[in-house]
Amino acid sequence: MIRLGLCCLFREQPIRFVTTTATSIGKMKRPDALAKLSRLCMENADALLAALQFCTDNGIGCFRVNSQILPIKTHPTCGYEVDDLPDADEIILRFKECGQFVKNHKLRTCFHPDQFVVMNSPRPDVVEKSIQELEYQAEVAEWIGADVINIHGGGAYGDKEKALADFARNLDRLSARVRSRLTVENDDKTYTPNDLFPICKATGIPLVYDVHHHRCNPDELSIEQATKKALATWDREPMFHISSPIEGWEGPKPERHHDFIDVIDFPECWNELVLTVEVEAKAKEPAVLKLKTDLEQRHAPKKVRFIGEMRAED
Numbered sequence: 001m002i003r004l005g006l007c008c009l010f011r012e013q014p015i016r017f018v019t020t021t022a023t024s025i026g027k028m029k030r031p032d033a034l035a036k037l038s039r040l041c042m043e044n045a046d047a048l049l050a051a052l053q054f055c056t057d058n059g060i061g062c063f064r065v066n067s068q069i070l071p072i073k074t075h076p077t078c079g080y081e082v083d084d085l086p087d088a089d090e091i092i093l094r095f096k097e098c099g100q101f102v103k104n105h106k107l108r109t110c111f112h113p114d115q116f117v118v119m120n121s122p123r124p125d126v127v128e129k130s131i132q133e134l135e136y137q138a139e140v141a142e143w144i145g146a147d148v149i150n151i152h153g154g155g156a157y158g159d160k161e162k163a164l165a166d167f168a169r170n171l172d173r174l175s176a177r178v179r180s181r182l183t184v185e186n187d188d189k190t191y192t193p194n195d196l197f198p199i200c201k202a203t204g205i206p207l208v209y210d211v212h213h214h215r216c217n218p219d220e221l222s223i224e225q226a227t228k229k230a231l232a233t234w235d236r237e238p239m240f241h242i243s244s245p246i247e248g249w250e251g252p253k254p255e256r257h258h259d260f261i262d263v264i265d266f267p268e269c270w271n272e273l274v275l276t277v278e279v280e281a282k283a284k285e286p287a288v289l290k291l292k293t294d295l296e297q298r299h300a301p302k303k304v305r306f307i308g309e310m311r312a313e314d
Contacts, residue, residue, distance in 0.1 A: 001305045001306065001307050002270070002271070002276075002277055002304065002305075002307065003061030003062050003108060003277070003306065003307035003308055004059075004062065004277055004278075004279055004288050004292055004306060005060070005063065005064060005108070005277060005278035006051075006060050006062070006064065006278075006284065006288050007112075007279065009284055011285060012284075015047055015054065017047050017069065018043050018044060018047075018071070019040065019071040020071050020072065021072070022072055022075050025037065025072060026078055034084055034085055034086060035086055037072070037085060038085035038091065040071050041071070041085065041087070042091055044070070044071075045097075045098065048095070048144070049097065049098050051063055052098060052105070056308065059308045060285070060288055060289075061107060062110065062239075062308070063108075063109055063110075064109075064278060065109055065111050065144070065146065067111065070082070070136065074129070092143060098143070099144040099145040106307070108276055109141075109146040110147070110148035110149070110239065111141060111146060111148065112151075113130075113149065113151055114133070115152075116130070116133075117151050118154040119131075119151065119166075119170045120155065120157075120164070120167035122157055127170055131173055131174060134151075134178045135174070135178060137149050138175065138177045138181060141177070141181055146181065147181055149178065149182050150185055150239070151183070151185070152184070152187050153184055153186075153196055153199070156190050160190075160191075160195065164196075164199050168203055183206045184199065184200065185207070185208040185209075185210050185213070186217070187217065188213040189216075189217055191217075192217055192218065192219035192221075193219060193229065193230060194220060195219070201233070204235075205233075206233040206236075207229075208230075209227060209230035209238075209241070210241035211240065211241070211265070211267055212242065212244070212245070212257075214226055216255045223269065224269045227240075231273070237274060237275070240276070241277070241278050241280055242265065242291075243279075244257070244260065244265045246258040246259070260281055260286075261279060261287060261291045263291065263294035263295060263298055271295075274307075276307075279291055
């Protein structure tokens with residue numbers, strides 16, 4: 001059974017997440033700034049609940065939460081603790097209501113921090129900032145029941161072995177609530193699945209297998225072999241990624257994502273798995289729903305079951 005995942009934003013639905021800039025906040029008196037940030041956080045909690053409702057109404061089993069769900073939370077000068085906000089208790093309550101909704105409807109939520117989160121950077125300030133960002137997202141993850149905070153392996157910096165050792169060593173600086181949710185993903189330029197499997201084994205961190213990245217940055221493993229090895233790294237429902245190239249696999253930049261998914265790019269070996277597949281397509285919810293339909297048609301007359309179609313009473 002496949003659980004399709006929608007990533008962060010909507011293209012057609014009137015569900016919007018709000019944010020602000022450090023420049024704007026920095027011009028305000030601190031009490032006024034905190035009041036504005038408090039309002040934005042509450043609006044985003046309400047938007048998240050609407051997003052989860054859309055997912056459950058449309059058979060989408062997973063929603064990736066935007067990294068700015070608490071706007072500029074970790075900014076070095078304009079950032080804040082949730083307790084600093086005048087509506088802190090109400091904000092936490094609204095997010096916990098999202099978590100209860102997730103539980104009641106057997107949904108899944110996750111995070112995918114921005115590219116500046118690099119746990120093996122040679123710059124201590126980058127690592128420190130990365131840790132702060134991961135700790136913030138883990139705080140929200142606790143409220144909403146998210147079980148994945150997914151990051152990339154980072155840079156190679158001329159020595160992959162050392163860079164991966166630095167990655168593993170810096171994980172020891174993370175709290176238990178981050179470590180219990182942290183996953184690592186192969187990327188389209190530096191780290192292949194086979195590069196990361198030793199780290200997964202040594203640290204217990206699961207691999208989010210991105211098949212598009214693997215096709216762009218291949219190793220000696222086939223998709224079937226990488227799938228099998230990735231599954232073995234998980235102690236909970238595995239999560240993989242799917243996307244298609246905007247200009248085709250023979251185009252000049254196959255790593256660029258298409259608006260939609262070509263169903264041919266969905267590996268056949270995934271069909272019978274219990275698996276979350278996040279749909280990384282620019283068309284957002286129409287792309288997820290189209291892939292759902294295409295998979296059903298590809299396997300007709302046999303019915304494909306999607307986890308998000310099950311209700312709490314199933």
